[in-house]
Amino acid sequence: MEMKSAFEVLNVIFLVSFLISGLLFTRLTIRRLDRKVKEEGSGTPSWDRGGMGLRVGMYAGILVRGKKGKTPLANEDIILRHARPIDRFLAFFMDISLIGMILLGITGLCLGYFD
Amino acid sequence: MSYKVDSIAASGAAATAINSKEARLSNFGKALFKYQKSLMAIRAAAKNKAPKHELVKLGYKAKAAHLEVSERFTRELSAIANRVKSGSRGNIWSNPQRGINIAKSARNAAPIQVTSLSGIRSLRSLEVGSSVLWNGLIALDAAVRADKIYGDYKSGADWHRTFVVETTGFGASTAAGLHVGARVVALGAGIAIAASPVGWVILIGVGLAAGYGAAKVGDYIGQSAAGKAYDTSSNKSFF
Numbered sequence: 001m002e003m004k005s006a007f008e009v010l011n012v013i014f015l016v017s018f019l020i021s022g023l024l025f026t027r028l029t030i031r032r033l034d035r036k037v038k039e040e041g042s043g044t045p046s047w048d049r050g051g052m053g054l055r056v057g058m059y060a061g062i063l064v065r066g067k068k069g070k071t072p073l074a075n076e077d078i079i080l081r082h083a084r085p086i087d088r089f090l091a092f093f094m095d096i097s098l099i100g101m102i103l104l105g106i107t108g109l110c111l112g113y114f115d
Numbered sequence: 116m117s118y119k120v121d122s123i124a125a126s127g128a129a130a131t132a133i134n135s136k137e138a139r140l141s142n143f144g145k146a147l148f149k150y151q152k153s154l155m156a157i158r159a160a161a162k163n164k165a166p167k168h169e170l171v172k173l174g175y176k177a178k179a180a181h182l183e184v185s186e187r188f189t190r191e192l193s194a195i196a197n198r199v200k201s202g203s204r205g206n207i208w209s210n211p212q213r214g215i216n217i218a219k220s221a222r223n224a225a226p227i228q229v230t231s232l233s234g235i236r237s238l239r240s241l242e243v244g245s246s247v248l249w250n251g252l253i254a255l256d257a258a259v260r261a262d263k264i265y266g267d268y269k270s271g272a273d274w275h276r277t278f279v280v281e282t283t284g285f286g287a288s289t290a291a292g293l294h295v296g297a298r299v300v301a302l303g304a305g306i307a308i309a310a311s312p313v314g315w316v317i318l319i320g321v322g323l324a325a326g327y328g329a330a331k332v333g334d335y336i337g338q339s340a341a342g343k344a345y346d347t348s349s350n351k352s353f354f
């Protein structure tokens with residue numbers, strides 16, 4: 001019983017932090033980066049024109065890694081050039097809470113904490 | 116409609132894989148086409164006995180195009196380079212000067228038609244044939260959840276709670292699924308290109324599986340947390 005309530009509290013914390021950081025990241029970082037990328041003459045990645053926001057996870061990965069990958073799928077150098085510390089922080093925060101959420105979720109599934 | 120089907124929203128991961136592959140491949144195709152066009156221009160100029168400085172100028176263009184291909188698409192190039200035989204002088208992939216010389220002196224244009232290579236053709240055909248999934252799956256997820264809420268409303272159950280729980284589950288599962296799927300695709304892109312064209316198929320599968328798992332977990336977490344919050348707040352008397 002003790003474990004279960006601790007699990008539920010952690011659950012709420014991780015979920016809320018993921019959703020809040022995701023919202024902030026999308027509103028503060030992605031919007032600004034989109035504008036910057038547009039200013040430099042290239043648009044949103046062509047695989048994300050449907051408006052689903054697939055680039056959010058991709059950009060977060062680029063910002064957390066902090067350097068160019070070998071097989072870029074987006075305009076990595078423009079993104080890295082314009083990234084502010086707050087962008088990296090938000091990306092990192094979002095990633096940590098997502099990882100925490102998934103680990104917690106898997107643990108919860110294994111221990112049977114979900115109704 | 117069984118509502119557990121809804122976690123299919125994770126298929127966003129597959130859409131990422133498909134579309135990012137498409138973008139990268141078509142950029143590769145464009146770069147290759149530019150290289151081929153510059154070689155063709157050299158060939159036409161040489162056939163028409165153009166002055167030497169003209170040929171040199173075109174040669175610089177071809178070298179720049181080759182540089183672009185080899186810098187941006189190292190992985191793709193190395194995947195196709197070993198399918199093309201090459202002598203000690205190299206081939207048009209490894210050495211732009213070789214490409215220029217072939218363009219000037221070959222009997223016909225076949226050796227410099229880089230885009231007709233069978234390996235690239237198969238890559239391109241995969242690119243054309245795979246725009247399948249899109250936002251529809253997320254819309255389906257939303258529709259299935261809405262149906263569940265409406266069903267609870269009709270049967271007189273606590274549909275407020277269902278509404279809160281399902282909305283949170285929808286948000287959390289879609290966000291987590293897209294995020295993880297996109298990340299897996301970005302990580303695997305290098306491997307997939309090296310193993311072209313089957314690599315992309317495998318990567319789409321892996322991205323789909325990872326995104327599906329993450330969306331499932333996100334759904335559970337979201338529903339559990341929202342249910343907990345709802346129950347806590349409705350058991351408390353605020354006034």
